[in-house]
Amino acid sequence: MPRVKSRSETVSIAQLAKHLGLSEGTVSRALNNYPDIAKKTIARVRKAADELGYRPSTTARRLARGVVETIGFVLPARHGHQIDPFLAEILDGLATELALSDWDLLVAAVPDGHDEVEVMDRLIRSGKVGGFVVARTRRNDPRVDFLRKSHVPFVVQGRTAKSDDYAWLDIDNEKAFIDAMNHLVGLGHRKIAYLGGDPDLNYAWQRREGFLSAAKAHGCDVPSGYVFDNITDEMAARRAVTELLKHPDRPTALLCVTDAVAIGAIHALAHAGIEVGSEISVIGFDGLPMGEAIHPGLTTMSQASYQIGREVGRIVVAQANVPASELSQILWEASLTIRGSANPPAQKSVTNAKGGIS
Amino acid sequence: MPRVKSRSETVSIAQLAKHLGLSEGTVSRALNNYPDIAKKTIARVRKAADELGYRPSTTARRLARGVVETIGFVLPARHGHQIDPFLAEILDGLATELALSDWDLLVAAVPDGHDEVEVMDRLIRSGKVGGFVVARTRRNDPRVDFLRKSHVPFVVQGRTAKSDDYAWLDIDNEKAFIDAMNHLVGLGHRKIAYLGGDPDLNYAWQRREGFLSAAKAHGCDVPSGYVFDNITDEMAARRAVTELLKHPDRPTALLCVTDAVAIGAIHALAHAGIEVGSEISVIGFDGLPMGEAIHPGLTTMSQASYQIGREVGRIVVAQANVPASELSQILWEASLTIRGSANPPAQKSVTNAKGGIS
């Protein structure tokens, strides 16, 4: 265990103090704006400090103060093989916001054979982080349960089934899918199928709820074979579309749990020679830039991932600064972005031509 | 500045030592496998340590040892609005690899009005990181210049124009594009256009070099209007395609600097009613999962971003552990993934039917 320190390179408070002819304590208090230091001393210290390029060692400061201005973010174990673009944006926003408050962002992965809670526990016990942000919540999420018991501040992007006693920021997924349904029904659709995700993930659950309750409210029939779960990749989306096309009562619209699923569905439809946006309408959720690029453009419910990241960062820092503060529980709305993939259904005649008698 | 410490929660080495009836020093040495501690003492200490759930405070340990096992990664200032999926994968791999060596990953953003070097400088001076990974290198990159002067270990994903004196891992972009050209020429193409990126970014430069040198080697004509630069988003790709379609000598193939550009081009072509893969072939670079989903599938040069992240992580840690070690300079090859978007050009007759006299 060699000492690798390059202590020469960096200015310590001791050097600064000697340089100024002051004691270390005074210099420290000056830099931290203690009221009992003369204004001009403060100024003098400040000046010397940035002339010498002094930056207090965060390590030492942490040890002395006992606070760690770092929030942890554990990357979800990669079930698939690619990181979700939504997460990447959140991270970006989070890092940006934290930078403004001089907090750091520690990103951790979960090595094989370990689990997320274990990783989080180590991060806390070893004092590497002083707070957490968790995303991609399951309806019933061990990470949240763990953090509830631990005493570090944390904010959840999303919610769990029981979410009254911690801070979170979520998109109103249920309302978003009701809105999407309203839009489809407003366009004249009645036969709407749903391509859902893993219902353990709370957002997928909520979205399905939104779909189902809206269908009920509008009196839309949801025949068996109209609702799919666990559509998590392109291939699954294709299979689902294939089945739907064989359905005796073929839907005129598809509501999809994410843009990725919607895009998969669109490709599958195109592949089957179905014209998207006229023969069948498709709506997604996320607002990925990708949706703008494909043809037809994807009508979707957009959420501002980057902003979500920023807001979550703001909240977690606020909570760390005022530990006993009220818990923020914030619900944001997704907004409908209309592009070419959802339009009124084909005229009755066409519909009749298929199943029709009259 | 209140003390927010939850010092009660966490076991310190003092408590552990008292519990064992040993001195702190002995406990420390036992846990760090010093040879001068009796084997059974070590065992006893170990046992007690994880019974009590003791985790040494990284802060204190860092202060004492003078080393910071954290590597920094500065997110490129977001010129666009979305984070590059390639970066996200690298981060994932990096985090995974670092976790194996018990290193941490600190992700920092660049606040408005600051620049990347400034952020890196602060991270180093304040002792928050002990090494860096930089990605998305420009041909002539101030970050690399800065790190060269600073004395922290760092590894560059990519290279700069002058790259002999630091550690890097790069894809052989030039060779990749030569390979892609060989593939196209092998299929029978002679009229190949190039949709390039920002030539300040070294990979874009290298890829264009590869294209140009291969074109020359094969004796392919590259008429003016065949080479585009600064295609950085879908819109630009569309505009370029539009121009190419009006070109008096319309190309039979498009080589694109990235998959994103290729996908943009494909959509533009589809939109113009051109059948991709028969009328015009398209090749991309990256191997994004997206390329598999579109129709036709995108023929592309794949790079294993996640693996790149891991390897870069391995290198930077190795370098931090053995500061004077040889610099790793590693070149990986991209591999050709053949899908539907590149095929032999339309038969001569068709070609002739257009511009032909005979």
Next chain:
DNA sequence: ACGCTATCCGAAAGCGGTTTCGGTTGTCAA
């Protein structure tokens, strides 16, 4: 029984800051 190595462990000095607690000054009213 004695001295002499090995073996093992305790004491103590850091690491670079922060923060409490007093002790000096200078000022001003009595």
Next chain:
DNA sequence: TTGACAACCGAAACCGCTTTCGGATAGCGT
């Protein structure tokens, strides 16, 4: 003048762990 009270600053303890150094103990040969 003198005393009291601010206003400022220095001394020193501490945060939790590491590491050097030397002392105590035990085992061994003689």
